[in-house]
Amino acid sequence: MIKRLAVFILFVLPCLLFAQDFSALWQGHFSYNTIKDVVKGNNKIYAASENAIFSLDLQTNELSTLTTVNGLSGETISTIYYSDVYELLLIGYDNGLIEIAFDDDDDILSVVDIIDKPTIPPTSKKINHFNAYNNVVYVSTNYGISVFDIERLEFGDTYFIGTLGSQTRVTQTAILDDYIYAACLDGNGLKKAQVSSPNLIDYQNWQTVTNGDFLTVQSVENSLYTLRTNRRMYRVVNDVLTEVFQFPDLPVEVKTVNDRLLVTTQNSVYMYDSSFNSIAQANVNSTFSTAFTSATFHLDSIYIGTKDFGVLKTPVANPTEYEEIHPQGPLLNIPFAIQSGENELWVTFGEYNVFYNPYPLNNRGISHFKDDSWINTPYLDVLDAKCLNTITINPNNNNQVFISSFFSGLLEVTDEVPTILYNQTNSGLESLIISGNPNYIDIRVGPTKFDNNGLLWTVTSRVDKALKSFNPNNNQWQSYSLSEVINDVNLGFGDIAIGNDNTKWIASYQYGVIGFNENGSTPLMKSISKEEENMPTHYVTTLALDKRNQLWIGTFRGLRVLYNTSNFFTEENIRAEEIIIEEGGIAKELLFEQNITDIEVDGSNNKWIGTTDSGLFYFSADGQKTIFHFTKSNSPLPSNTINDISLDPSNGIVYIATNKGLVSFQSGGSSPLNDLESAYAYPNPVRPTFNIVDEKVKIKDISENVNIKITDIEGNLVAEAQSRNNLRYSGYNLEIDGGTAYWNGKNLANNVVASGVYLVMLSDLDTFETKVLKLMVVR
Template identity: 70%
Template structure:
C-alpha cells in the first residue's frame, strides 16, 4: 500500500511526514473513463483520469489503480511522466501540486513547493509538462519553468523567461542539441537557452526564436518540431520554421515515442517517423464515439486516452479494431447522490447548485455497483431525463429503483433497465409555471423516501403541492399542499434538502426558506407545521439534511449548524417547540457541536451513531448523542478525495459507509451493522482463530446479534473471560469486548487484560428484551 510523504520548503529545512494509514479500512470507487494523459515505460502504460491513475502491463494485461486510497491527493491531474531510469511516476496537477509514485516502494511523495509559493498566483501554478534530461526534470508551468532533481528529490531553480523576467505560460519544453526550447503563450513565442548555461535563472539567457503562441515543442532524434495555436506544425531547422501540416483540430498532445512523433487531436492520432512520414492515423470510430486526449506507443500497439472509454488499444500500423483498457468504475468522478442497500450501491451524477438551480442541465446516466461489478447506464437510455439526483430503492423489491430528475420528473428502473419516466403527462407530478411563459415545462423532483406501507414520497420544487405520494402497486398518486406555509408557487420555496419518515408516519421535510416542515395526514385532517425561526433555536432557515435515529430523535442539518428535535411526538401539539443544539466540552470550554458548519448529510448506523457530512470540513463520525467525535476524516488524514461531502449512505448489512464527494467516491469499512430481530443467525468469525490472525488488532467478530444483548465469554470450564452489554460497552471506548449495533468485537483479552491461551471458548448470548439465549463455540489456536 502507498502512504503520503510531503516535502516542504526545500530552500529552508526539508520536512517530511507520513499521513495516518487508513488504507486497510478504505476502498476507492473511481472512474477511469475520462483520461487526461497517457505515457509509457517498462512495458506498461500509465493513464491519468481526473484525479486517479492506473497502470496497464502490456505483457500480462494486469491493471493496477493508484488513487487516494494509495496516497494520491484527489486533486485534478493535468499531466504525468514516467521515468524508466528512476522507476517512478510523476503526477502534475492543475493547482501546482506534484506527486511521485515509486515502483519499488509503498510511498507517494507529495511535493508542495509550487502550490505553497505565495509569489505565484494560484491561477498560474498549473503543471503543463514534464521533460526529463539526465537526472533533472524541467517542469513547464503557467508561470515559467521549474527544475526538479530526481537524484535528490528536491527542487533546484525556477526560470521566469518572459520579457524582463516576468512570469509567462510555458506549455512544453524539450532539449535539442545544446539548447533547451520552451513553447510559450501570451505572445512570448518559442524561446531557447543553452542548457549548460549556469545562469538560466536570468531571463537574459533566453533568446526568442520567433514570436507568437505555441502549444508544443518536441524532439524526435535529430529533428525539432513545434506547434502553434493556429493548428500548424513546423519543423525547426537552424531556428527557421518550415510548415509541415495544418490540422483540422488543435493538437492536444505532442510527444516523441520510440523514434516517432505522436500528435493527438480530439478526433485523430497521427504517428510520424523521424522524417515526418505518416505511418499511422487512428480516427475516432463509430463503435467508440468520443474525443481523444493523448496517446502513446508500446510494442506496435497504439494506446489512446479518451473522454468516454478510458484507454483504447489498437494496432499501430492498422488501427481499425479497438479494445477498451481501464479499471471498472462508475461513470464519473463527481457523484451527487448515492444509495446503498445490501450488497448494492446506486450512484447519480446530475446536480443543482446551492440555490437549487439545475442549469446548465446535466445529461448523465447512473451507475449501479452489485456483486463487485459496475453496471453503467448511459444518458441515452434514461429517456432524456436530466439532472438525476435522489435515489429510492423499494424495500419490498430491491430491483425496483426510483431516481429523481430535477428537470424531467421521476425515473423508474427495474432490473437495471429504465422503464418509465413519470412527468406532468402521465403522473401526479407537476411542472413549475412561469407566469410569462406558461408553456415552459420543468418538473423538479428532489428527495424521496419509502414509508412502511410501501408508498414512495417525494418533494418537488416551485409548486403549490410539493409533497407527493405514489403507490407502485396500483399507480395511484396523491398530492399535498404546503400553501399554508409557502404561499406562492413559482418564486416560493426553491427546493427541498431532504425528506425522512418517522415511525408515526410523519413526513419531515427540509426546505430552502421555511426550515423544517412536518406533515402528517392525520386521518384526513392534515397537520402541517414548520420550525425555522431563531427564537425556535434554528441557526438557519435552510435545512439541508435530516435523519431519524433509533430513539425517534430527529437530527437536523442546516446551512450553518446542527440541531436535534428530541420530542418528535409532540411537534404538532407543543406551541413552544424548539430545536436543541448539542453542547460539548472542548478543553473544558462548552462549545456548540459543528457550530456554523454547512451540513450536507446525516446518516444513522446500526449503533445509532451519526455520520455527518459537511461542505468544507470533511465527515464526522459521532457517538449516538453527539458528545464524542469518534472520527473526523478529512483529505489530510484519510483517503477522502475532497472535504466537500455530497452524500453518505450506509450498507446496514455490512456496515460499510459510502461517501460521495465532489471529487470521487470512497467507502469506509466501519464494521458495524444493523442489529437483528433475534439471535437465530448469530455467529463468530474467524472460527477457528489461527496463529497468523492478529486477534488484538483485527478482533473476533460476533455478527447478527440483536439490539439489546448481554454477551459473556467463558473458557470451557466456565471461568468468565469477558463480558459486554449493548448500550453500555459501546465501540471505540476501549473495552476488550465492545458492541456496535449488530456486531460485537473481542480483542482476545481476558479480565486481566492478557491475551487468552489456546482453547475452546463459549460465547453466551442473551437478549435482554425477549430473554432468547444462544451459545456459540469459538476455538482459538495460538
C-alpha cells in the same frame, strides 16, 4: 542502466512528504473513463484520469490502480511522466503539487515546493509538462520552468523567461544538441538557451527564436518541431520555422515516443517519423463517439486516452478497430447522490446548486455497484431524464429503483433497465409554471422515501402540491399542498424522513423543517425555522431520525436536534436544540456554523455527518464523542466536500460521495437483527496467526438490545458487554456496534486469554431469547 534512489536522502529533504496507504479499511471507487494523459514505461501503459491513475501490464494485461487509497492527493492531475532510468512515475497537478510513485514501493512521495511558493499566484502553479534530461527534469508550469533533480529529489533553479524576467506560461520544453527550447504562451513565443549554461536563471540568456503563442515543442532524433495556437506545425532549422502541416483541429497534445512524433487532436491521432512522414492516423468512429485527449504507442499498437472510454487500443498498421481499456468504476468522478442496498450501491451525477437551480441542465447516466462490479447506464438509456439526483430502492422489491430528476420527473428502473419516466402526462407530478410561457415543462422532483405501507413519498419544488405519494402496486398518486406553512413556492427540498407514526419530516430551503401527517382526513402540518425556535437558519439541508425517534437536523449553518418528536404538532413552543460539547475545558456548539450535507444513523445509533468543507464526522449516539473525523489530510477522501453518505447495513461499509470521487470505509458494524437465531462468531477457531488484539473476534448478527458474556469452559467470566453501554470505540475489551460485537481476546485482568474453548452467551434483554456459541482460541 537502472538507478535506484537512496532511501536515506528522503529524511533530509523538508519539502518531501510520504503519503499513507489506507488500503486496509478503505476502497476507492473512481471513474477511469476520462483520461488526462497516457504514457509508457517499464512495460506498462500508465493512464491518468482526473485524480486517479491506472496501469496496464503489457505482458500480462493486468490492470492496477493508484488512488487516494494508496496515497494520492485527490487533486486534479494535469500531466504524468515515467522515468525508466529511475523507475518512478511523476505526477503533476493543476495546483502545482508533484507526487512520485516508485515501482515496487507502496509509498507515494509528495513534493510541495511549488504549492508553498508564496511569490507565485495559486492560479499560475499548474504543471504542464515534464522533460527529463540526464539527472534532472525540466518542469514546465504556468509561471516558467523549474528544475527538479530526480536523483537527489530536490528542486534547483527556477527560470522566469517572460518579458524582462516576468512569469509566463511555458507549455513544453525540448532539448536538441546543446539547446533547451521552451514553447510559451502570452505572446512570449518560442525561446531557447544553452542547456549547459550555468546561468539560465538570468532571462537575458534566453533568446527568442520567434514571437507568438506556442503550444508544444518536441525533438525527434535530429529534428525539432513546434506547434502554434493557429494549428500550424513547424520544423525549426537554424532558428527558421518552416510550416509542415496545418491540422483541422487544434492539437491537445504533441509528444515524442521512440523516435515517433505523436500529435493528438480531439478527433484524430497522427503518427510521424522524424522527417514528418505520416506513419498512421487513428480517427474517432461511431462505435466510440468521444474526444481524444492523449496518446502513446508500444510495438504495433497505439494507446489513446479519451474523454469517455478510458484508453482505446488500436493497431498501428490498421487503426480502425478499437479495444476499450480501463478498470471498472462509475461513469464519472462527480457523484451527487448515492444509495446503498444490501451489497450494492446506486450513484447519480445530476447536481443542482445551493439555490436548487439545475441550470445549465446536465445529461448524465446512472451507475450501479453490485457483486463487486459496476453496471453503467449512459444518458442515452435513461429516457432523456436530466439532472438525476435522489435514489430510492423499493424495500419490498429490491430490483425496483426510483430516481428523481430535477427537471424531467421521476425515473423508474426495473432489473437495471430504465422503464418509465413519470411526468405531467402519466402521473400526479406537476411542472412549475412560468408566467407568459405556459408550454414550458420543468418538473423538479427531489428527495423521495418509502414508508412502512409501501408508499413512495416525493417532494417537488416550486409547485403548490409539493408533497405526493405514489403506490407502485396500483400506480395511484395522491397530492398534498403545504400552503399552510409555505407562503409561496419553495425553491427546493433537501431531504425527507418518515417516522414510525407516518409523520413526514421535510427539509426545506426557505421554511426550515416541515412536519406533515395525513391524520386521516385532517392533515397536521407545522414548521420550525425561526431564531426563537433555536434554528440557526431557515435553510435545512438534511434530516435523520435516529433509533430513539430523535430528529437530527442539518442546516446551512449548523446542527440541531429535535429530541421530542411525538409532541411536535401539539406543543405550542417547540424548540430545536444544539449539542454542547466540552473542548479544552470550554463549552462549544457541535458543528457550529458548518454547512451540513448529510446525516446517516448506523446500527449503534451513532451518526455519520458530512459537511461542505470540513470532511466527514462520526459521532457517538448523543454527539458528545467524536469517534472519527476524516479529511483529505488524514484519509483517502479526495475532497473535504461531502455530497452524500450511504451505509450498507449488511456489512458495515460506509460509502462517501465527494465532489471529486467516491470512496468507501469499512466501519465493521452492521444493523442488528430481530433475533439471535443467525448469530455466529468468527474467526472460529482463532488460530495463532490471527492478531486477536488488533483484528478482534467478531460476533455477528446479534439483536438490538443484547447482553453478552464470555466465559471459559469452567464458567469463569472473561468479558461482558451490553448493547447500549459498551459501545464500540469506547475502549472496552468487548464492544458492541449495532449487529456486531468485537472482542480483543483480553480477560477482566486485561491479559490476552490462553488457549482453550470459550463460551459466548447471548441474551436478548427485550425478548429474553438466549443463545450460546462455542469459540476455540489457539495460541
